Amino acid sequence: MFCNSCGSPIAPEQSICSNCGRSTTGARVACAARTRVAEHVHLLAILWFVLGAFFLVPAVIMGVLAAVITVPLVSEGADKIAFVFAPGLFVVLCVVFLASAALRFVAGWGLLKMQPWGRTFALVMAFFALICPPFDTALGIYTLFVLLPDAAGDEYRQMSQTRG
Secondary structure, three states: OEOOOOOOEOOOOOOEOOOOOOEOHHHHHHHHHOOHHHHHHHHHHHHHHHHHHHHHHHHHHHHHHHHHHHHHHHHHOOOHHHHHHHHHHHHHHHHHHHHHHHHHHHHHHHHHOOOOOHHHHHHHHHHHHOOOOOHHHHHHHHHHHHHOOHHHHHHHHHHHHHHO
């Protein structure tokens, strides 16, 4: 163990640094106050945001494809059924990807701001994420590992009340 002020080595049982005379117990108390959920909830929120951003990429691609396919159909005077199947399919997929990204952003925001509903929403999203490998499944497992136990629920509730 080393002193936070001067960097000199100190024994774990020492409460005062022999080199600079500063207290070493403050760092230990702050370290002991960090709990399991407190250590992981911020990282979970960031990962939900990142996964939401990944879902924006196919949404943009589907929107561009819908626009690119519509232009030749309009210029050639295609039947109405062609508009339903070709660009319509891409528009529907674009909306699905945008909704998926929005739900992931909401889960991340709820956890980041320690909203009382954030844990429940993230757990529901984690269960749905288990069926979409590989990244969704990994994040779903990590979310369930951190937030599912009863003790985690009590800890999250306490953290959200102290923040609010």
